[in-house]
Amino acid sequence: MIQLKGLRKEYGKQTVLDGIDLDIAKGEIVVVIGPSGTGKSTLLRCINFLETPTAGEITVGDLTVDACSTSRKDILALRRRTAFVFQNYALFANKNALDNIAERLIVVDRWPKEKARQKAREILQRIGLADKAEAYPASLSGGQQQRVGIGRAMATGAEVILFDEPTSSLDPEWVEEVPGLMKQLAREHQTMLVVTHEMSFARDVADRVIFVDGGRIVEQGPPSELFSNPRDPRTRDFLRKVLPDQTA
Amino acid sequence: MNVLDLDYMLGLIPVLLKYLPLTLEMAAAGMVLALVLACLLAVIRVLKVPVLDRFAMLFISFFRGTPLLVQLFLFYYGLPQLMSSLTAINGITATIMGLTMHFSAYMAESIRAAIVGVDRSQTEAALSIGMTNAQLMRRIVLPQATRIAVPTLMNYFLDMIKATSLAFTLGVTELMGSAQKEAAGSFLYFEAFIIVAIIYRGIVELLSWLQRYLEHRLNRAYSR
Numbered sequence: 001m002i003q004l005k006g007l008r009k010e011y012g013k014q015t016v017l018d019g020i021d022l023d024i025a026k027g028e029i030v031v032v033i034g035p036s037g038t039g040k041s042t043l044l045r046c047i048n049f050l051e052t053p054t055a056g057e058i059t060v061g062d063l064t065v066d067a068c069s070t071s072r073k074d075i076l077a078l079r080r081r082t083a084f085v086f087q088n089y090a091l092f093a094n095k096n097a098l099d100n101i102a103e104r105l106i107v108v109d110r111w112p113k114e115k116a117r118q119k120a121r122e123i124l125q126r127i128g129l130a131d132k133a134e135a136y137p138a139s140l141s142g143g144q145q146q147r148v149g150i151g152r153a154m155a156t157g158a159e160v161i162l163f164d165e166p167t168s169s170l171d172p173e174w175v176e177e178v179p180g181l182m183k184q185l186a187r188e189h190q191t192m193l194v195v196t197h198e199m200s201f202a203r204d205v206a207d208r209v210i211f212v213d214g215g216r217i218v219e220q221g222p223p224s225e226l227f228s229n230p231r232d233p234r235t236r237d238f239l240r241k242v243l244p245d246q247t248a
Numbered sequence: 249m250n251v252l253d254l255d256y257m258l259g260l261i262p263v264l265l266k267y268l269p270l271t272l273e274m275a276a277a278g279m280v281l282a283l284v285l286a287c288l289l290a291v292i293r294v295l296k297v298p299v300l301d302r303f304a305m306l307f308i309s310f311f312r313g314t315p316l317l318v319q320l321f322l323f324y325y326g327l328p329q330l331m332s333s334l335t336a337i338n339g340i341t342a343t344i345m346g347l348t349m350h351f352s353a354y355m356a357e358s359i360r361a362a363i364v365g366v367d368r369s370q371t372e373a374a375l376s377i378g379m380t381n382a383q384l385m386r387r388i389v390l391p392q393a394t395r396i397a398v399p400t401l402m403n404y405f406l407d408m409i410k411a412t413s414l415a416f417t418l419g420v421t422e423l424m425g426s427a428q429k430e431a432a433g434s435f436l437y438f439e440a441f442i443i444v445a446i447i448y449r450g451i452v453e454l455l456s457w458l459q460r461y462l463e464h465r466l467n468r469a470y471s472r
Contacts, residue, residue: 080378090369094391104377136469156377233310
C-alpha cells in the first residue's frame with residue numbers, strides 16, 4: 001500500500017533522515033513518536049515531496065517514485081494520492097470552511113461546483129461542523145480549524161492521510177475534539193500516518209507505533225508492546241520522559 | 249498684493265474640466281497596463297525564472313532609478329531618433345508608455361512583497377492537495393496578495409493621476425496643459441493653477457473614498 005525504501009534527506013552536511021524503510025498496510029494506523037528534531041516531520045513531508053528527499057523510493061498504491069529521478073508529473077501524481085494535515089492548520093484564509101474542503105474536488109478533480117460542495121457538506125456533517133459551512137478560518141477556533149483541515153484531507157479521497165502534529169498548536173480546551181475525529185476516521189479504516197506527542201492517542205488508536213531517533217527507525221511494534229516493554233535504551237529513555245507517571 | 253479674480257476662477261472651472269477626461273483616460277490606461285506588467289514582473293521575481301528574473305531586476309532598477317520626466321523625454325524625443333518608425337508616436341501614447349513602465353517598476357515590488365506576505369503554509373497546503381503552481385497562485389495566493397497590495401497600489405494610482413500632468417511637457421493639452429494655456433493668455437497664473445490644484449485634489453478625494461470601500465470589501469473574510 002505504502003512503501004518507503006531507503007528514504008534519505010540531507011541538508012548540506014546534516015543528515016535528517018538516515019535511510020527509512022517502512023511498509024504501511026491498507027487501513028493501518030501508524031503513529032510516529034520520538035524526540036524533537038529527529039526528522040519525524042521531515043519524514044512526512046518527504047512522502048508527498050513538500051521536501052525533496054535526497055535518495056530513496058516511495059510507493060503509494062500503484063505509483064512508485066524514485067527520489068533521484070522524479071518528474072513534475074510524478075510529484076503531482078504522488079501528492080494527489082496523499083493528503084496532509086498541518087500542525088498550524090494552514091486553511092485557505094480566502095475561502096470559507098465549505099470551499100476549503102471542496103477546493104480539491106473543484107480544482108484538481110474537476111468536479112462541477114455544486115457536486116463538490118454537496119460532497120463538502122457531507123464531510124462537514126461528518127466532522128460535526130455542518131453549521132460552520134459559511135465561516136471563514138479567521139472566525140473559527142483552533143480545534144474547528146483543524147477539523148476543517150482534516151475534512152480537507154478527507155475530501156481528497158487519498159490513499160493515506162499524513163498528520164503532522166495535528167494537536168500541537170491547540171489550546172488544551174480544544175485538544176480533545178481533534179483526536180476524537182481522528183479516532184472516528186480510524187474506525188472507518190482510513191490509512192493514517194501520524195506524527196504526534198499525544199501518547200494517549202498512540203496507545204489507544206495506533207495499530208503500530210514507530211520510535212524514531214537520529215533519522216532512523218529505532219524500534220517499532222504494537223502500542224501495547226512498545227509502551228510496556230520497550231527494548232532499546234533510547235526508547236525506554238524517551239518514554240520515561242514523556243510518560244513520567246509510568247515505570248517503563 | 250492684488251486681490252484674486254474670483255469670477256475668472258469660477259469661469260475657469262468648466263473650461264478646465266473639459267480636459268479632465270483625457271487626464272483620467274491616460275491614468276486609467278497607464279494603471280491597467282502597469283498592473284498587468286507589474287504582475288508579470290512580480291511573478292517572475294517570486295518564482296526566480298531564469299534569465300527573465302535578471303531582465304526584470306534590470307528593468308525595475310532602471311525605471312525606479314531615473315526620474316519619470318527623463319523617461320518621458322526619452323520615449324517622446326529620444327526613441328524616434330533611433331527608430332524612425334516611432335516618429336509618429338504622439339504625446340499621449342508616449343505618456344501612457346512612460347507611466348506604464350515607471351509605475352509598473354514600483355508596483356511590481358509591492359506586489360512581490362504582497363505575494364511573499366501570504367502565509368507560506370497555505371502554499372504547502374495547496375500543493376498537498378495536488379494543485380499546480382499556476383492553480384495555487386490564481387486561487388489562493390493572488391486573491392490574498394491583492395488584499396495586502398490594494399492600499400499601496402491605490403497610492404501609486406493616485407500618484408499616477410497627478411503624474412499625468414507631466415504630459416504637458418510633451419505638448420499634450422490635458423488638465424495641466426490647458427491651465428498653462430489659459431494662464432498664459434490671462435496672466436492670472438495663481439488663479440489658473442490653484443483651480444488645477446483643487447481639481448486634482450477632488451479626484452484624489454473621490455478615489456480615496458473608493459479605496460476605503462474596496463478595502464472594506466476585501467477584508468470581510470478576515471474579520472472575526
